[in-house]
Amino acid sequence: MEIRLIMKALKKAEQTHKEQQAFWETFDELWGEVGAKTNNDQTEYCLHNEVDDFVIDKISKALTEANGNRTHAARRLGIKRETLLAKIKRYNHSLNCHKF
Numbered sequence: 001m002e003i004r005l006i007m008k009a010l011k012k013a014e015q016t017h018k019e020q021q022a023f024w025e026t027f028d029e030l031w032g033e034v035g036a037k038t039n040n041d042q043t044e045y046c047l048h049n050e051v052d053d054f055v056i057d058k059i060s061k062a063l064t065e066a067n068g069n070r071t072h073a074a075r076r077l078g079i080k081r082e083t084l085l086a087k088i089k090r091y092n093h094s095l096n097c098h099k100f
Contacts (some may be wrong), residue, residue, distance in 0.1 A: 056094045057074070059088065063095075070088070
C-alpha cells in the first residue's frame, strides 16, 4: 500500500515538474519578445537606477530648499538627520552640487 502511495506521489511530482518546465519555457519565450520590443538599445532596465535617481533628486531638492542645512532638509524629507547623512554618503558622487 505504501509503495502505491509513493509511486502516485512521484508521478504527480513528475507531472508538476513538466508543467512548471513548460510554463518557464513559455515565459522565457514571451519575456524575450517583450524585452526585445521595449529595449531596442540593448541596455538592461533596472528599477534600482530609477529609485536611486528619484532619491538623489529628492535629497538635492530638499538641500537646496533648506540652503544646505541637513537638519532642515531631513525634516522636509520626513527622515532622521542620520538617515539623510547616510544617504548623502551613499550618493555623494551624484550630489556633488552641494558641499558636504
